[in-house]
Amino acid sequence: MTYFSDVAALARKDLLLELRSRDTLPAMLLFVVSTLVVFHFALPTGTSATAEVGLLWVAILFTALLGLVRAFVAEREQRVLDGLVLSPCDRSAIWLGKGIAVLAFLAAAELVALPAYALFFAPVSWELVAAVALADVGLAAVGTLLAAMAAAGRARELLLPLLFLPLVIPVVVGGIGASVSDDPGRYLAFLGLYDAVFAILSWASFEYVVTE
Amino acid sequence: MIRAAGLSRDFGPKRVLRGLDFEVPRGGFLLVTGPNGSGKSTLLALCAGLLAPTAGELEVAAERREVGYVAHEPLVYRELTALENLDLYGRLYRVGERRERIGMLLERFGLWDARHERVSSFSRGMAQRLALCRAFLHDPRLLLLDEPYAALDDAGGRVLDEEIAALARERTLVVATHEPARVERLATAKLALA
Amino acid sequence: MSTSLRNNQAVLLAAAAAVLLLVGTALAFYWVPNAPVEGFRQRIFYFHVPIALTAYACFGWGAWKALRLLWTRERRYDLESYTAVHMGVIFGILTLVTGSIWARTSWGHWWVWGSRQLVLFLILFLFYAAYFMLRYSVDPGPRRANMSAVYALFGVALIPVSFLAIRLAEDLVHPVVFTHDVEERLSGSQLATFLVCLGGMLALAGALYANELTGKRLDARLRELREALQ
Numbered sequence: 011m012t013y014f015s016d017v018a019a020l021a022r023k024d025l026l027l028e029l030r031s032r033d034t035l036p037a038m039l040l041f042v043v044s045t046l047v048v049f050h051f052a053l054p055t056g057t058s059a060t061a062e063v064g065l066l067w068v069a070i071l072f073t074a075l076l077g078l079v080r081a082f083v084a085e086r087e088q089r090v091l092d093g094l095v096l097s098p099c100d101r102s103a104i105w106l107g108k109g110i111a112v113l114a115f116l117a118a119a120e121l122v123a124l125p126a127y128a129l130f131f132a133p134v135s136w137e138l139v140a141a142v143a144l145a146d147v148g149l150a151a152v153g154t155l156l157a158a159m160a161a162a163g164r165a166r167e168l169l170l171p172l173l174f175l176p177l178v179i180p181v182v183v184g185g186i187g188a189s190v191s192d193d194p195g196r197y198l199a200f201l202g203l204y205d206a207v208f209a210i211l212s213w214a215s216f217e218y219v220v221t222e
Numbered sequence: 223m224i225r226a227a228g229l230s231r232d233f234g235p236k237r238v239l240r241g242l243d244f245e246v247p248r249g250g251f252l253l254v255t256g257p258n259g260s261g262k263s264t265l266l267a268l269c270a271g272l273l274a275p276t277a278g279e280l281e282v283a284a285e286r287r288e289v290g291y292v293a294h295e296p297l298v299y300r301e302l303t304a305l306e307n308l309d310l311y312g313r314l315y316r317v318g319e320r321r322e323r324i325g326m327l328l329e330r331f332g333l334w335d336a337r338h339e340r341v342s343s344f345s346r347g348m349a350q351r352l353a354l355c356r357a358f359l360h361d362p363r364l365l366l367l368d369e370p371y372a373a374l375d376d377a378g379g380r381v382l383d384e385e386i387a388a389l390a391r392e393r394t395l396v397v398a399t400h401e402p403a404r405v406e407r408l409a410t411a412k413l414a415l416a
Numbered sequence: 417m418s419t420s421l422r423n424n425q426a427v428l429l430a431a432a433a434a435v436l437l438l439v440g441t442a443l444a445f446y447w448v449p450n451a452p453v454e455g456f457r458q459r460i461f462y463f464h465v466p467i468a469l470t471a472y473a474c475f476g477w478g479a480w481k482a483l484r485l486l487w488t489r490e491r492r493y494d495l496e497s498y499t500a501v502h503m504g505v506i507f508g509i510l511t512l513v514t515g516s517i518w519a520r521t522s523w524g525h526w527w528v529w530g531s532r533q534l535v536l537f538l539i540l541f542l543f544y545a546a547y548f549m550l551r552y553s554v555d556p557g558p559r560r561a562n563m564s565a566v567y568a569l570f571g572v573a574l575i576p577v578s579f580l581a582i583r584l585a586e587d588l589v590h591p592v593v594f595t596h597d598v599e600e601r602l603s604g605s606q607l608a609t610f611l612v613c614l615g616g617m618l619a620l621a622g623a624l625y626a627n628e629l630t631g632k633r634l635d636a637r638l639r640e641l642r643e644a645l646q
Binding site: 060152155159160162163164165166169172173175176177179180183184186187190191196197200203204207208211215218219221222 | 567578580588
């Protein structure tokens, strides 16, 4: 059970850091609202409601990217990641702790984004909320792993979107499907499948991303 | 405790360490010297397990929870306080009687009054002292110290002298430093990198 | 680690590839009868699908080598995995090109979102192109090898998940699905031609793989020798 206390300690550390520095979360909140406003101007009249939902998902994706680029900044700048990797805790606990924090930030961003969307565009169905919740898990899972990869290289802000976007196309499909189709259950199940597959894969392989 | 045979490490095209052979027995004290860029930090990072050799062998008979490592960077979160940093590491290293041990170390290294301040407000010397607290926190059997005296003032240096002298009696140490004179007499072996 | 200039494996594979592809091309253009619905232009199927399958095989091979790397931590698997992915991307691009040509001749457009294979390969191409960006961005060493391997493994997990996603997306985004009339059973001559071409493509991939691997290993050996001389 020390595994979960490690995860808790690490997640708490990340939330505490964000509380102190307050740089990532406010930026994400502002970004998602700004993006929705831009979309309003980018959509000509007569655009279908489906297209509007699609743009919400795009906004969520790019807000997630914004947050993920910052995910390992503290660890990278002071090489603290070395300190964490050297400790006896399982390396996957680092992924899980960080992933939980990322998930919390995403959820907070959507707590703002969804009401804003409802205000600017159209009401939000509960299927959309469920889809967003499931999608967040997948985005946080792969995003945290990829952020650690990108952090090890040069041009990390450029690299992360390139790594991230192809991998999360299925999430967009699942999300849109659950939001607009007549059979949202299928798409929600698909999102669940994606989450399961990639969360397990990320959990198992994080060790190799941060060690030699 | 540590055995290296033909140990080499490249960074891309550059070979930083080539064909090193050495042994550090249990309780030994290896002093590593050499000019800048000779690979002292690389050697210590290899022993810590942060880097893997590109050629040769390196055996370190110590688990992660038994190794204490001091690097060039203090490896602490700048936006957390000294206490929070040590508490995190204390949990990760499963330090028994965590609070007492942290308090004791902070006192020893003169950081007790600054324990609630964020590391971002620390001087370089204070950060280094915190790094030493972090490294000693879990009472490691193997200590890998990379320039431990860097940025320390006289008082800090003296405390470190005493600590190293005490540790050298029972623990295994590898110390890389520009000031070998301070620890020379304790060393059981020397390694000069070119 | 064979760095001998007489790379027998690659030569044999290249010879096999040449023979199989020549025969296959001949069969595809002259022997096999016209497909009932599509007619002459359907013959590109004998190139497009083997190329696609070969690309999948390369990505799978790359993932296998990646797994070996993570399992044994032996450095040589990094080069093998990378080369396999490289081959996969080459054949992937060829898949997109041949698929595009086929789409143009069949439906009049150079690109159709309704073609599942085409869209899947587009996603995979983006994914594996990012693989190279990742490798370019990180300094060579064990770290880069590990990360590349993990990424290659994510790639093969992505293949079925993406395919599923594309199928689900069809109901939403593109109601018109473009399929070629090859989903039905192949006749004897069609199957024979297809298998010959498939064998040829696989042999070609193998030959290119062995050749590139030898070249890269020679480079590495040369660098090692240079270092030793210094």
